[in-house]
Amino acid sequence: MKPALIAHRGASGYAPENTMAAFERALAMGANSMEFDVQQTKDGKLVVIHDSDLKRVGGVRGRVGAMTWAELSKVDVGAWFGPSFAGQRVPRLEEVLDLAEGRAELQLEIKNPERPYPGIAERVVNLLRTRKAWDGKVCISSFDHECLFLVRTLASWARIGYLVGLTRRETALREVREVGADSVHMSSRQADRRWVEAVHRDKRKAFVYTVNEPKDYERLGRLGVDAVFTNFPDLDREEAAA
Ligand code: G3P
Ligand code: CA
Numbered sequence: 001m002k003p004a005l006i007a008h009r010g011a012s013g014y015a016p017e018n019t020m021a022a023f024e025r026a027l028a029m030g031a032n033s034m035e036f037d038v039q040q041t042k043d044g045k046l047v048v049i050h051d052s053d054l055k056r057v058g059g060v061r062g063r064v065g066a067m068t069w070a071e072l073s074k075v076d077v078g079a080w081f082g083p084s085f086a087g088q089r090v091p092r093l094e095e096v097l098d099l100a101e102g103r104a105e106l107q108l109e110i111k112n113p114e115r116p117y118p119g120i121a122e123r124v125v126n127l128l129r130t131r132k133a134w135d136g137k138v139c140i141s142s143f144d145h146e147c148l149f150l151v152r153t154l155a156s157w158a159r160i161g162y163l164v165g166l167t168r169r170e171t172a173l174r175e176v177r178e179v180g181a182d183s184v185h186m187s188s189r190q191a192d193r194r195w196v197e198a199v200h201r202d203k204r205k206a207f208v209y210t211v212n213e214p215k216d217y218e219r220l221g222r223l224g225v226d227a228v229f230t231n232f233p234d235l236d237r238e239e240a241a242a
Pocket of ligand 1: 008035037050109141163185209210229
């Protein structure tokens, strides 16, 4: 079976990553699962952006965690991708939930950079708790495994995705069991038959990022990977494979 496709940062091959334009584009393309990154402003608002600073996508200096929402919301994070996307802003997590409700599952990655965001796990869990429509349809992932354990403590109901990162496989598998993760998320480079089989033996799903080439998608399909994160939600179309 072909691995399912998860629109990575929205349809970020076609629109600026982690913007409403990218999420709208992914949904319009028929994506039924979308990934995005969550960080926190200085005044405790949950925002959707990958980098911990604004340099690459906003062209300005400033760290997300050192800016208020009022400051961050003024930054244009679309123009870097193309003039037609000028004016795109960093979305609030609530906006993405509103847009996707009833249309797609979500892979919500909590980014905890050098300086972890105080209270981010609690805020994410509390928000999801108030949104019953999202029951079972959001998977919370992170490279920060302490954060995942905290999520589990706060929410026995949470679906958890364990991002392996630099953790050794044996340690990762032990933590995956302890935290009760549904899925193990590994990079394309890390994905090999032994690792995918180990994850499946443990009754977890194997997800792989970031897969933008048809030949890589085919290889991962042969390994039995369950889903891939891709910037191109049409990666599985016939012409792409040709
Ligand atoms: O969640 C998979 C993938 O998004 C992790 O890497 O750097 O794109 O957030 P990154
Ligand atoms: Ca991510």
